[in-house]
Amino acid sequence: MLVQSKMATSMERLRVLRGLIRELRHVHKKGPVKETIAYNYLMEQYRKHQVTDQRVCRAHQELQRNAETYLCLLTSTRLQQALHDEYYGKGEKTTEETAKMLGFELPQNPPDK
Amino acid sequence: MATGVFSVHAGRFLGRIFSPMQTIERQMAAARKRFYKNVSISQANGMYEINLDRRKLKTPMSRLFSVPSEPIAIAVATEWEAQHKEIKMSHMHMTQLCNTAIDNPGRKTPQQIVDDILSFLDTDTICYREESPVELAELEEREWEPLLDWVRQRYDIQLQSSTSIHGPTIPKATKSTLKNHLLYYNHWSLVGVTNLVETLKSVVLSLALMDKHLTVEKAVALARLETEFQILKWGNVEWAHDVELTDLRARAAASALFIHYNSERVTTKEKAPSWSA
Numbered sequence: 001m002l003v004q005s006k007m008a009t010s011m012e013r014l015r016v017l018r019g020l021i022r023e024l025r026h027v028h029k030k031g032p033v034k035e036t037i038a039y040n041y042l043m044e045q046y047r048k049h050q051v052t053d054q055r056v057c058r059a060h061q062e063l064q065r066n067a068e069t070y071l072c073l074l075t076s077t078r079l080q081q082a083l084h085d086e087y088y089g090k091g092e093k094t095t096e097e098t099a100k101m102l103g104f105e106l107p108q109n110p111p112d113k
Numbered sequence: 114m115a116t117g118v119f120s121v122h123a124g125r126f127l128g129r130i131f132s133p134m135q136t137i138e139r140q141m142a143a144a145r146k147r148f149y150k151n152v153s154i155s156q157a158n159g160m161y162e163i164n165l166d167r168r169k170l171k172t173p174m175s176r177l178f179s180v181p182s183e184p185i186a187i188a189v190a191t192e193w194e195a196q197h198k199e200i201k202m203s204h205m206h207m208t209q210l211c212n213t214a215i216d217n218p219g220r221k222t223p224q225q226i227v228d229d230i231l232s233f234l235d236t237d238t239i240c241y242r243e244e245s246p247v248e249l250a251e252l253e254e255r256e257w258e259p260l261l262d263w264v265r266q267r268y269d270i271q272l273q274s275s276t277s278i279h280g281p282t283i284p285k286a287t288k289s290t291l292k293n294h295l296l297y298y299n300h301w302s303l304v305g306v307t308n309l310v311e312t313l314k315s316v317v318l319s320l321a322l323m324d325k326h327l328t329v330e331k332a333v334a335l336a337r338l339e340t341e342f343q344i345l346k347w348g349n350v351e352w353a354h355d356v357e358l359t360d361l362r363a364r365a366a367a368s369a370l371f372i373h374y375n376s377e378r379v380t381t382k383e384k385a386p387s388w389s390a
Contacts, residue, residue, distance in 0.1 A: 027195040037154060038191045041184070065325060066370065070188070072329045073206070073366035077195075080359040081204050087352040 009064070016067045017046060023074035042067070144199040152193045154186050161186035165193060174216040181301070182374040185211065188367075206367035214304040226303045227295045230310050231288050238315040238336060240274045240281040249342050256338055263326060264317050268294065272317075291316070301375040309368035312336075312361055322369055329366045336361065 020042060021033055028036045049060040099106050149165035156162075160179040163170040163186065170178040170193075180186050185207060192205040202209070221229070234240075239257045243249050257274070265272055270290050275281040298306065309319045313336040322332040334341065337358070344354055 024191070027191055029197070036191065036194060037152070038187050041187050066184075066373065069329055069366050069370050069373075072362055073188070073370065074191075076359045076363035076366060077192075077204050077206070080356070080363050081201065083352070083356050083359060084204075087356065 013046070013064060013067075016064065016071055017042070019071045020067060020074070023071065023078065026078055027074070144201065146199055147196050149193075152190045154190050163190055163193065172212045172215045174218070176215050178211065178215065180211050185371065185374050188370065204363070206364055207371065210305060210308060210367060210371045213308075214301045217300070223296060223298075223300055223303055226300075226307060227292055230295060230303070230307055230316065231291055233310050233314070234283050234288065234291070234316045236280055236314075237317055238313070238338075239317040240272065242274050242276045243339070244276045249339065252342055253338060256335060260317055260321055260335065264320055267320075267324065267326075291320075298372075298376055302372050305368045305372035305375060309365060309372065312364040312368060322365065323372055329362060329369055333358070333361045333365055 021039065024033045024036050024039050024042075027038075033039050045063055049057070049063045093101070096106055149168070151164075151166055153164045154161055155164055157179070160181055161183055162177065162179050172178055178189075180189070188207045189205075189211060192208050196205075239260050242253050242257075261272060261274060264270070268290055270287040271284050272287055273281050295303070295306065306319065306323070309322065310316055313319055313322075313332060315336060318327070318332050318336055321327045322329065327335070340354065340357070349355070
C-alpha cells in the first residue's frame with residue numbers, strides 16, 4: 001500500500017511538472033522553455049526533493065503542493081487572458097456581428113433595375 | 114550608453130491606491146507595450162530585484178521593487194516574461210501583491226489589517242445560509258458544514274452559521290483568538306491574506322486554504338457554491354462564469370503562494386542560484 005501511494009505520488013509529480021513546463025512554453029513562446037527563469041528553478045527543486053525509497057519527506061509534499069498551486073496560477077492567468085481577449089478585448093462589434101449575435105441577418109439591398 | 118537606474122512604474126495602470134473612477138480611467142488608457150527584451154533577477158542584501166533589460170523594476174510609488182523570497186521573485190519575473198505585446202497589469206497578480214506589500218498604500222498597521230480581515234467574518238460566505246430552494250440549502254449544508262467543523266476544531270473557536278439576513282453573530286472570543294493567530298503573520302503575508310479573503314469572500318475558506326486543508330480549485334468551488342448550483346440548473350455562460358472562475362482561481366492561487374513563501378522560515382543557506390544574471 002505504501003508502494004502504491006508512492007507510485008501515485010510519482011505520477012502526480014510528473015503530471016504537475018509536465019503541466020508546469022507546458023505553461024512555461026506559453027510564457028516563453030519565442031524560445032526554448034529552458035531559457036525561462038522558472039524552468040531552471042523548478043528543475044532544481046524537483047531534483048533536490050527526489051522521493052527516496054524509504055520515506056516521503058514533508059518538504060517533498062510541500063513542493064508538490066506549491067507546484068500544484070503554481071500550475072493553477074499559470075493556467076488560470078492564461079485562460080483569464082484568453083477569455084478577456086475573446087469577450088472584452090475586441091472593441092465594438094460591427095453591425096453584421098451584432099445582428100448575427102441576435103440570430104438575424106442584415107437585409108440584402110435589391111439590385112438596381 | 115549610460116547605465117543609470119531608470120524608473121519603471123509597475124502597476125501604474127491598475128494600482129489599488131487609486132479611487133474607483135481613477136482606476137477605471139486608467140484601465141481605459143492605452144495599454145503599455147512591452148518595451149523590454151529580457152527579464153532577469155538580481156540579488157542584493159538577501160533581497161531579490163527584477164530587471165527589465167537594464168532597468169530595475171519599481172513600484173507604483175516609485176520604490177525599488179525588492180522581495181525577500183526567491184520563488185516569489187521568480188513568479189514575478191515569469192509574469193513579466195509572459196507579457197507578449199502589451200503589458201496587462203490586471204493579470205499580473207504576484208506583481209500587484211508585491212507592490213501592495215512594498216508600498217502599503219493604505220498605510221495600515223498589522224493590527225488594522227487583521228481587524229479588516231476579521232470584519233469579513235461577519236459576512237463570511239460559509240456562515241451565510243440560504244433557506245430556499247431546498248436543494249441549495251442542502252448543498253450548502255453538505256459542502257460547507259464540514260468546513261465549519263474543521264475551523265472550529267482547528268482553532269478551538271465557536272462559530273455558527275445563520276439563515277438570517279443579518280448573518281451570524283460572531284462571539285468576541287472567536288475574533289480575539291483568530292486575531293492573535295493572524296498577528297503572528299508578518300506584513301507581507303497579511304497583504305496576501307487580505308487579498309485571499311477579499312477574493313474568496315470568506316475568512317473560513319481562506320484559513321482552510323492557508324492550512325493546506327483545501328486546494329485552490331476546491332476553495333474557489335466552495336466560494337462559488339451558489340453560482341455553480343445555478344450553472345447546473347440554468348447552464349454556463351462562458352463570458353461571465355468562466356471569466357469569474359479563472360479570475361478567482363488566479364487571484365486565490367497567487368495569494369496562497371504569496372502567503373506561503375512569506376511566512377516560511379528559511380533555515381538553509383542556498384548557493385548561488387542557477388538563473389542568476
